[in-house]
Amino acid sequence: MSNQINQAVSKVFNQLADALETGHIEPRIKIGLTIDGSELGLDVMRQAAETIKQNNLFDVVLIGSDVEWARDFEHVSTTDCQKDAYEMMEELLHDGKIDGCVTLHYNFPIGVATVGRVITPAFGREMIIATTTGTASTQRNEAMLLNAINGVAVAKTLGHKDPTVGILNVDGAKTVERALVSLKENGYELNFGESARADGGIVLRGNDLLTGTCDVVVCDSLTGNVLMKLFSAYNSGGQYEVAGFGYGPGVGLNYRDNICIISRASGAPVIANALTYAYELAKGKIADVSKEEYDKALSAQLNAIRESLQVKTETSEKVIAPEKEIVTAEIGGIDVMELEEAVQALWKRNIYAESGMGCTGPVLLVNEKNEAVAGELLKTEKYL
Incomplete structure (x- = not known):
């Protein structure tokens, strides 16, 4: 704080010097x-x-x-x-x-x-x-x-x-x-x-x-x-x-x-x-x-x-999960508020997915064979 005050005081003196030179005082x-x-x-x-x-x-x-x-x-x-x-x-x-x-x-x-x-x-x-x-x-x-x-x-x-x-x-x-x-x-x-x-x-x-x-x-x-x-x-x-x-x-x-x-x-x-x-x-x-x-x-x-960024209108459409698979591949970077939406977006494409929470934040879990295509779909849908 003292440094800021010193800088401000310096500005005041500079303004005074300018005023003496120009005859104008702010x-x-x-x-x-x-x-x-x-x-x-x-x-x-x-x-x-x-x-x-x-x-x-x-x-x-x-x-x-x-x-x-x-x-x-x-x-x-x-x-x-x-x-x-x-x-x-x-x-x-x-x-x-x-x-x-x-x-x-x-x-x-x-x-x-x-x-x-x-x-x-x-x-x-x-x-x-x-x-x-x-x-x-x-x-x-x-x-x-x-x-x-x-x-x-x-x-x-x-x-x-x-x-x-x-x-x-x-x-x-x-x-x-x-x-x-x-x-x-x-x-x-x-x-x-x-x-x-x-x-x-x-x-x-x-x-x-x-x-x-x-x-x-x-x-x-x-x-x-x-x-x-x-x-x-x-x-x-x-x-x-x-x-x-x-x-x-x-x-x-x-x-x-x-x-x-x-x-x-x-x-x-x-x-x-x-x-x-x-x-x-x-x-x-x-x-x-x-x-x-x-x-x-x-x-x-x-x-x-x-x-x-406006909140999306909820629909009555019911999305059924595909057949359950082992999910070990993690896809990070999805906002926690959109995580369940992202899961259902993949379900619509017949890709099984689950939501989870990793040590650095929310993650979406898919089977390793689907990781690449799921990532591209999530980017297309603006979740990534």
């Missing part, structure tokens, strides 16, 4: 902070705001109830009600009076999800978790596809020109991997990372989270939310989040507000980091970067790929 960035609603009380908000004020990189605008210490800051008073604070925050953002805001428990529209930022414990590396709250789509696999774009947009806004991307080994991971590979083959620039485990691949294990193998980890929001809580509060007993940058900004197609989320259990260090996160996103113009990434993805047939 207005200081202002980041709002809604101060009501924390389970830890108002004092954590005060500590975080004072930390930012001492660093003097940008200005904090407090939004919320009247408290004595708020007089030391620009303060927009509201009743002690989060609804009023949210409305005021949105008004200030839309009027351009603040460039971003940090708040608690905000309800984003469907299509928008937040991109978290943590410090991994093994090597102290920063890692983006896409996503942590909200939902990019009501369809899980489609949401994870969009989460990858959201994570890349945030990483690029923070200065990672070519961030590495991995997919957490959760339900849907293999399906999302195929979708992202298709997007890349269609022209969208995507730099896949690789698991540090012996078998590699872009599907990440728990070890990869601890070491920060990739810059961006793609997962569903519910899993991402749990990860954020573990990374933030694992050394405090869970009641006080002490590490990381909060649950991050809401990002999505055509969404432009820089609203970053913290938890009601976020402590002063996390709130201060979240304010700095919002500042860096404002500085890097997250809305513009996000639009650029989505424009590129749309040009790479994003909508067609999204359509392919």
Whole structure:
């Protein structure tokens, strides 16, 4: 964190030098902070705001109830009600009076999800978790596809020109991997990372989270939310989040507000980091970067790929299994959510198959004599 602050301070001095030379001074960035609603009380908000004020990189605008210490800051008073604070925050953002805001428990529209930022414990590396709250789509696999774009947009806004991307080994991971590979083959620039485990691949294990193998980890929001809580509060007993940058900004197609989320259990260090996160996103113009990434993805047939991820309509057709055979050949790489469908797809071709779970994930079992043809059929049916 100190290195980031030093870099930001250096930028400020460079801007001052440019201002002396050109006579033009850019207005200081202002980041709002809604101060009501924390389970830890108002004092954590005060500590975080004072930390930012001492660093003097940008200005904090407090939004919320009247408290004595708020007089030391620009303060927009509201009743002690989060609804009023949210409305005021949105008004200030839309009027351009603040460039971003940090708040608690905000309800984003469907299509928008937040991109978290943590410090991994093994090597102290920063890692983006896409996503942590909200939902990019009501369809899980489609949401994870969009989460990858959201994570890349945030990483690029923070200065990672070519961030590495991995997919957490959760339900849907293999399906999302195929979708992202298709997007890349269609022209969208995507730099896949690789698991540090012996078998590699872009599907990440728990070890990869601890070491920060990739810059961006793609997962569903519910899993991402749990990860954020573990990374933030694992050394405090869970009641006080002490590490990381909060649950991050809401990002999505055509969404432009820089609203970053913290938890009601976020402590002063996390709130201060979240304010700095919002500042860096404002500085890097997250809305513009996000639009650029989505424009590129749309040009790479994003909508067609999204359509392919829609949940298939169930049919009443009953598939009867062929005569049972000894199955010793394993076919891996099929998503666990599609495993039974893949079995029945082979049954329709009169190939006996069974589903199973290997040490590295789900597998489909066939007789050795059918392995090659079964593999080709599964590729044709888009299960591999």
